[in-house]
Amino acid sequence: MSDIFSLEHADEKLKVLDAFIKEQNAEEEALISILHKAQELFGYLPSELQLYVSRKLNIPAAKVYGVVSFYSYFSQEKRGKYTINVCMGTACFVKGVEKVMHEFSDQLGVKPGGSTSDGLFTLKDVRCIGACGLAPVVMINDKVFGHVTTHDVARLISDYRAQEGSDS
Amino acid sequence: MTTQRTHIMVCGGTGCVSADSLEIVEKFKGALSDAGYSDEVGVIKTGCFGFCGQGPIVKIHPDNVFYVKVSPDDVAEIVGEHIIKGRTVQRLLYQEPETQKKLPKHDEMSFYKKQYRIALRNCGLINPEDINEYIAFNGYEALGKALTEYTPDKVIEIMKASGLRGRGGGGFSTGLKWELTRKTVSDQKYVICNADEGDPGAFMDRSILEGDPHSVLEAMALAGYAIGAQEGIIYIRAEYPLAIKRLEVAIAQAREYGLLGKQIFETNFSFDIKIKLGAGAFVCGEETALIHSVEGNRGEPTKKPPYPAVEGYNRKPTVVNNVETLANVAPIILKGAEWFSSIGTEKSKGTKVFALAGKVNNVGLVEVPMGTTLREIIYDIGGGIIGGKKFKAVQTGGPSGGVITTLDLDTPIDYESLRAIGSMMGSGGMIVMDEDDCMVNIAKFYLEFTQDESCGKCTPCRLGTKRMFEILDKITKGEGTMDDITKLRTLGKTVKESALCGLGQTAPNPILSTLEYFYDEYLAHIQDKRCPAGACKALAKYKIIEEKCIGCTACARVCPVSCISGAPKQKHVIDEEKCIACGACYTACKFQAVLRP
Numbered sequence: 139m140s141d142i143f144s145l146e147h148a149d150e151k152l153k154v155l156d157a158f159i160k161e162q163n164a165e166e167e168a169l170i171s172i173l174h175k176a177q178e179l180f181g182y183l184p185s186e187l188q189l190y191v192s193r194k195l196n197i198p199a200a201k202v203y204g205v206v207s208f209y210s211y212f213s214q215e216k217r218g219k220y221t222i223n224v225c226m227g228t229a230c231f232v233k234g235v236e237k238v239m240h241e242f243s244d245q246l247g248v249k250p251g252g253s254t255s256d257g258l259f260t261l262k263d264v265r266c267i268g269a270c271g272l273a274p275v276v277m278i279n280d281k282v283f284g285h286v287t288t289h290d291v292a293r294l295i296s297d298y299r300a301q302e303g304s305d306s
Numbered sequence: 307m308t309t310q311r312t313h314i315m316v317c318g319g320t321g322c323v324s325a326d327s328l329e330i331v332e333k334f335k336g337a338l339s340d341a342g343y344s345d346e347v348g349v350i351k352t353g354c355f356g357f358c359g360q361g362p363i364v365k366i367h368p369d370n371v372f373y374v375k376v377s378p379d380d381v382a383e384i385v386g387e388h389i390i391k392g393r394t395v396q397r398l399l400y401q402e403p404e405t406q407k408k409l410p411k412h413d414e415m416s417f418y419k420k421q422y423r424i425a426l427r428n429c430g431l432i433n434p435e436d437i438n439e440y441i442a443f444n445g446y447e448a449l450g451k452a453l454t455e456y457t458p459d460k461v462i463e464i465m466k467a468s469g470l471r472g473r474g475g476g477g478f479s480t481g482l483k484w485e486l487t488r489k490t491v492s493d494q495k496y497v498i499c500n501a502d503e504g505d506p507g508a509f510m511d512r513s514i515l516e517g518d519p520h521s522v523l524e525a526m527a528l529a530g531y532a533i534g535a536q537e538g539i540i541y542i543r544a545e546y547p548l549a550i551k552r553l554e555v556a557i558a559q560a561r562e563y564g565l566l567g568k569q570i571f572e573t574n575f576s577f578d579i580k581i582k583l584g585a586g587a588f589v590c591g592e593e594t595a596l597i598h599s600v601e602g603n604r605g606e607p608t609k610k611p612p613y614p615a616v617e618g619y620n621r622k623p624t625v626v627n628n629v630e631t632l633a634n635v636a637p638i639i640l641k642g643a644e645w646f647s648s649i650g651t652e653k654s655k656g657t658k659v660f661a662l663a664g665k666v667n668n669v670g671l672v673e674v675p676m677g678t679t680l681r682e683i684i685y686d687i688g689g690g691i692i693g694g695k696k697f698k699a700v701q702t703g704g705p706s707g708g709v710i711t712t713l714d715l716d717t718p719i720d721y722e723s724l725r726a727i728g729s730m731m732g733s734g735g736m737i738v739m740d741e742d743d744c745m746v747n748i749a750k751f752y753l754e755f756t757q758d759e760s761c762g763k764c765t766p767c768r769l770g771t772k773r774m775f776e777i778l779d780k781i782t783k784g785e786g787t788m789d790d791i792t793k794l795r796t797l798g799k800t801v802k803e804s805a806l807c808g809l810g811q812t813a814p815n816p817i818l819s820t821l822e823y824f825y826d827e828y829l830a831h832i833q834d835k836r837c838p839a840g841a842c843k844a845l846a847k848y849k850i851i852e853e854k855c856i857g858c859t860a861c862a863r864v865c866p867v868s869c870i871s872g873a874p875k876q877k878h879v880i881d882e883e884k885c886i887a888c889g890a891c892y893t894a895c896k897f898q899a900v901l902r903p
Contacts, residue, residue, distance in 0.1 A: 169602035170585055174544065201603075208604040208761070209585030211544050227506035228701065228737045229663035231751055265588065265755075267545050268509030270663035270735075271321045271358025271670055280547055282324035 142184050151179040152190075159194050166197055169205055173212060182213045210265070218253045218260035220298050222246075223277040227266025235274035239263065241291040242276075258302060259295070310348040312389065313367040317430065319354030319516055320509075320548055322362035326378055327351075330362060333381040338389070347389055353517015355430035357417055359669035360400060365412070365430070372412040373398040403667055403689055416686055417668045422649070424657050425473075425510070425633035426673045429517030434552050437559040440520040446565050448639035449524050452531060453571045456639075461532040462488060465635070467643035469655030474500060474591070474628030475706065475732045476808075477654075477721040480635075483625055486615040487533040490623040495535035497526050498619060498626045500596055501542035501549070504588040505704035506755065507735035510659040511629035513671055515542070515549035518633065519556035523566065523579060525627075525635035530577040533625055538579040541596055544586065553581055588705075588759035592807045593618075593626040595761070606763045607807035628733070630659055650676035654720030658731070664700075664738040665692050677718040680710060684738060695740040699823070703732030705752040705759075706812030708819025709745065728819040730812070744841035745824040746831055750778040752816040756809065767810030770801035774817060781828065783844040784835040791828060794821065847882040848891060854899035861891035861900060 142148065158175045162168035172191055177183050183206050192199040206212045224239045239250065242261055246254050253260040269275045272284025278298065283290070316322075316331045334349045355363045360374035364384065371394055373384065380398060387393045399408040400415060412418050423429075432439035440446070452461050466481030487495060499522060503511040515522060526538040542550055557579055560566040568576045582600050589595045590605040597619050599605035618624025634656060638646045647655045654676040660683060663669050667689035674683060680700060684690070691697050699709040708729035710717075717723050721731050739748065757771035774797055777790045798814030805811045821828060830836050837845040850861070850870075857875040862868075869885050872878030880891070892900040 165602075167600075167602040170599065171583060174583055174585065204604055205602070209587050211584075211586035226755075228704065228735065228751065229507045229669075231506075232664045232737060232739055232743055232748075264545070265504065265586065266506035266508075267320075268503065268512040269320050269324065269358075270507055270509055270661055271361070272324060273663060273669075275324075282320060284321065284324050 142180060142187055155179055156194070164195055166195055169195065169197070169202065170209075173202075173206060177212060182216050184214060184216075216253070218258050219302070220258060220278055221260045221262055223262050223264035223267070224250070225267050225269070225273070225275040225277065226263045227270060227273070229266070229270035229273040230275055233273040237288050238274055238276065238286050238291065241288040242295075245291055245295055258299070310346055312347045312369070314347060314349045314389075315352045315365040315367060315430070316349065317353075317355050317361060317363040318351035318434070319358070319361075319513060321354065321358040323548065325362045327362040329378045330364065330376060330381060333378050334385065337381055337385040341385060341390060343385075343389060350433045351435070352432060353429040353434045354513040354671065356426060356513070356671035357668065358671070359667075370412070371410045372400060374400045416689065417670070417672070420678070420682055420687055421673050422657050422675050423673045424637055425514060425630050425659055426517070426671065427637065428521060429513060432518065434517050434519055435555050437520060437556065437563060440518070444640060445520055446524055448636035449527050449565070450571050452528055452639055453573045453575055458488065458532045458534065461528065461639065464639060464643045465532070468638045468646040469643075469650075470631065470634055470638060470646065471654065471721065472628060473630035473634075473658065473733070475703065475730065477731060480627065480631055483615060483627070484529060484532045486613070487623045487625045490616050492623050494537075494620070494622045495533055496619045496622060496624040497529045497533065497535050497538040498596065498600065498624055499526055499538065499540040499632060500591065500593065500626050500628045501540055501546075502584045502591045502596060503543060503629070503733065504591045505733045505735050507663055507704055507737045508661045508733040510661055510671055510734055512546050512549050514629050514633050515546070516552055519552045520560065521633045521636055522629055523556055523560055525632035526579055527566065527570065527577045528635055528639060529625055529627065529632070531575055533623070535625070536576050536578070538577065539600055539619070540579060540581050541584060541590070541600055542581060544583045550581065550583070557581070587761070588755075589761045589807070589809050592809060595807065596626065597624065604761070606761045607809075609806065630734070651718060651720045653722055658719075658734055660734045660736045662688050662736050662738070665695065665740040665743070666690070666738040667692055676720045679716050679718055681715040683736070684715075688738065691738065691740050695742070698739050698741050698743060699745065700739065701737045701748065701816070702735065703730035703812075703815070704735045705756050706730060706808065706815055707732045708815045709748075709823055711823050713823075728815070728822060730815070742839055742841065744782075744837050744839035745820045745827050746778065747782055747837075747839075747841050749816045749820045750775065750782055753778055753813070756813040760809065760813075764806035764810060766801045766804040767806065767813065770797055770805070771810070771813050773797060774801070774814065778817070781831050782837070782842040784831065786832040788832060790832070791821070844887070847885050847887060848880055848889070849901040850878050850880055851899050851901055852877050854897050856897060856899075858896070860894045860896065864890045864894040866890060
């Protein structure tokens, strides 16, 4: 079991989450919105966080787990600081996004769905993000990169690595 | 407010934003203020112009000059030359590929010439984050007119007479849907806008929400008035952050102006809208699944009837309309049913927005009258196939649709004609494919999608899509048998007839339609163990690059099936018929002369 509640700033994050739940009148209907908020705050939804939400809303943990596991947007695994979403929509597919995915996978040394050991990157395939005009498309966190070729992969990774270096 | 002589419109759609269009906006503001023109010239961030392949797009009003592929570095030149000296910057104009002519005006470009914009009327024209601009283009006038002059029944009558049908794919009459919901007696009713655009390759809903959010809000209020609802919900994909933000801004402004909330236009009608986020499940585009998701549950569909019009959200009567459908509503109320029904074909009225993508020159959003032919869309508007390659097929309707080949390029497109040729309208994604695309691989791509997105509730879809995917995978690896084709056909038919919801019922379409039109490609994979398009990796063969081969014989010596011939110091050749694609030659070659498939 990961100890998500012993992490830095966990108390403050929980307070924000509590306030959000209160704002929703702790309604069962708001479950998906609350899970969005929880994931935004903590980065992912491990089982103890799911349990926490279920107790707050007074609903079975099985229901929370059922919802979390149903939707692909929710992650139960810890994710890297940057999630590299490679679009697997049809437009990107016919423009050869598979090669881009392989290149990311080779260079990062992780399979789609996996995270690098330094906790920096998670590689994911994502459903069409609707930027088909720019195919093939890669979205790193919220930023969209269009017309990505295998040659761009190394640069994208090193740019984000460099950004990390200058941040810390 | 000062009167500005010129407006610089910069596209703020997702496509252009990813190509630094927001930086372009800032640079324009800076450059104009440095030159002392801030009062005279305004910079406006608009919604999507639709011509995404040419972004970022900057349009200058009222000069009507359309600049393409603008970078932040071009800003100084546009301000210096165009704004100050009045000279058009020639190098940033769009050049038509066929004629090589530079075209300054967008209405001269063949991409725009054949378009007729109703749903996209304001996209690229107004600032989506300013309600005043929407109002300036007759915004909320239809709502005012309906509330003060029309009874709800009259509104429904107009909608029915207009012939508007659901643009999300179903094609059900919108007016009839409203009427059925109105007739169900209940203390509470709901309007839900389906903005869970999950069809891979379709992005018209996102562009409308980003470019003209108020048109959707106004239409939802009109629907609420017609059916007797006071509450509206927009169910939108969490993957569309920009659209969500613009909707939030729009809802807040509409509330502030009293266009949402209590007693709108000083009548007894009250209506408000909230946003609910989806969480990544394709099946939630199905209306019953969507309603369960809005209620905070797993988005699994349920059997119809009862239809949402009778029992929907919170077990109350609910109208579920797609974004593009709603974007058509206000113009219909304002201009009348007759005007709308004069556009289109006999059974499909109005226009349809298509997301043109894939191997076509002009990628983007196009809105054309129903009945336009595919040839007009792909060749006249789309500018033909990239690199002058051969057109092979276009896939419409996404994972629920099928392929259309050269045979049907001249068929006028509407709901009925597409169904007749084994495809469907779907939400309007149009993926153009050329000779390099393998149709078996495309069918496999869609089945991989549907088997992954199947919610698992009903057996035909859960197991059927999985088995069909496995068979296709086998075929693309050269391990298929003729028996597999029979299995695909029977399995496809069974799933089509027995699945619970639209996702499963339409999932076999890509297979059935490619089997019909590209049977020879299936045969090539199965009998000749060959992929005619060269797209299936497992069937691709190793090759020796002549220029790099020095004839060292290293490859020929390691080949386990002795399929490489050539004397020492002579070029070597691989016999593709015998090659088993083991890769030994690739590893053995020290001169990178072996090309890996």
